[in-house]
Amino acid sequence: MFDAHIHLDWYKQKEQEKIIDTLEVDGMIAVSSDLKSCEKVWQLAKQHPTVFPTFGWHPEQSLPTDQEIAQIEILIHERHEHIVAIGEVGLPFYMRKEDPGLNLQAYIEILEQFMALAVQYDLPIVLHAVYDDAEIVCDLLAKHGVKRAHFHWFKGDAATVQRMIESNYMISVTPDCVYEKEIQHLIKNYPIELMMAETDGPWPFEGSFQGKMTHPNMIKDVIKQITDIKNLPMQQVVDQVEQNTKLFYRFEN
Numbered sequence: 001m002f003d004a005h006i007h008l009d010w011y012k013q014k015e016q017e018k019i020i021d022t023l024e025v026d027g028m029i030a031v032s033s034d035l036k037s038c039e040k041v042w043q044l045a046k047q048h049p050t051v052f053p054t055f056g057w058h059p060e061q062s063l064p065t066d067q068e069i070a071q072i073e074i075l076i077h078e079r080h081e082h083i084v085a086i087g088e089v090g091l092p093f094y095m096r097k098e099d100p101g102l103n104l105q106a107y108i109e110i111l112e113q114f115m116a117l118a119v120q121y122d123l124p125i126v127l128h129a130v131y132d133d134a135e136i137v138c139d140l141l142a143k144h145g146v147k148r149a150h151f152h153w154f155k156g157d158a159a160t161v162q163r164m165i166e167s168n169y170m171i172s173v174t175p176d177c178v179y180e181k182e183i184q185h186l187i188k189n190y191p192i193e194l195m196m197a198e199t200d201g202p203w204p205f206e207g208s209f210q211g212k213m214t215h216p217n218m219i220k221d222v223i224k225q226i227t228d229i230k231n232l233p234m235q236q237v238v239d240q241v242e243q244n245t246k247l248f249y250r251f252e253n
Contacts, residue, residue, distance in 0.1 A: 001223065001238060002245045003028040003216035004172040005088075005126065005152040005198035008051060009040035015202070015213060020048055024217045026242075027051070029198075029249065031088040031126055033058035035068045038075050045082075052251060054085040056114060059092040059107050059128055069110060073117065080121040084249045087126025088152070089114045091133040108140070115144040124148035124248055130155045138163055148248060153200055155182060158189075165191060170248055172196035175218045177225045179207040187229045192237065196245050197222040 008016060008030040027050040032038040038055045045053040055076050057064060076086065089111055096102045118125040125146055129137035134156045141149050151164065154171045164171070171190055177183040187195070201214035209218065227237045 001025045001197065001219055001242050003199050003201075003219050004150070004196035004245055005029055005031055006201045006216060007031060007033065007037075007203075008044055008201070009033075009037050010202050016044070018213075019215060020050070022215070022217070023050060025219060028216050029054060029084065029126070029245075031085075032056050033088060034061070034064065035071050035075075038072055042075075042079070052084045052249065053082070054087040054126055055079070055083050056087040056089040056126065057110065058088050059090045059111070060095055061092075063103075063106055064110070069113065073113070076117050076121070080117075080123065083123070084251055085124045085126050085150070086114050086118045087124075087150070088128050089125065090128030091137060093128075093130050093133045108136070111137070112140060112144065115140060115146050118146050118148075119144055124150055126150045126152060128152065131157075134160045134164070138167065138169075141167070141169075150196070150248065152198055154186065161186065161189060165194065168194060170194050170196055170244065172198040173222055173226070174198055174200050174203075175205045175209055175214075175221050177222055178209075184225070184229055187226055192226070192230055192232070192240050193244065195226065195241060196248070197226070197241055 006028045030041045030051050031054045032041045034057055041053045045051040057072055091107050127137060127149060129151055149169045151169055151171050153174050173183055197219040199214050199216055199218050203214060223237055227234045
């Protein structure tokens with residue numbers, strides 16, 4: 001099994017070491033959030049064979065300089081054969097809730113630059129695109145001809161969900177599926193063939209995870225919840241979700 005989305009570089013070094021030393025899954029897709037993050041994730045991947053790196057720029061922050069985006073693009077050009085995806089990229093949904101006047105077009109332009117790179121190097125793209133933003137991103141994916149899209153920790157309406165299913169876009173669900181009805185409903189309605197498991201660590205979770213450091217091993221709880229909701233044998237879910245992740249990211253552990 002694989003943690004399909006984690007910000008490994010956001011953990012403290014001792015926490016990173018603990019995760020690596022106690023890892024009970026086969027690997028982690030370590031996403032990047034800015035230029036410094038790309039370099040940190042790259043170093044972690046060089047040190048640990050269970051870490052699979054992606055390069056991108058996270059949208060829930062102030063706009064970057066043109067130079068920073070250009071430097072990330074250079075890293076992608078130089079290392080595209082050694083990363084597994086472009087990401088995390090997307091649109092700033094939560095920032096716009098706080099500041100409705102935020103210049104969305106500037107973020108769209110950055111996202112389109114990354115989509116072009118995904119097409120150029122035939123890499124999948126890891127997306128932060130929830131609720132209303134997901135519809136915009138679906139339009140952009142179609143515009144640029146991006147086929148392999150991963151909407152991590154997705155939330156959205158039924159019409160967008162149906163559109164994503166018809167486009168064979170992947171989603172991944174986090175440990176909040178144990179207690180969040182909205183995510184449980186999504187699991188019920190989304191095909192198991194298009195589903196992965198993630199933690200989005202170090203994001204903390206509630207319920208039985210309260211007060212615990214978010215660890216890739218928590219995807220075992222995600223798998224169990226998918227098993228219960230889908231009413232499928234546990235091994236079938238494990239095998240299917242693992243196969244989904246390997247085929248989507250085109251790697252073998």
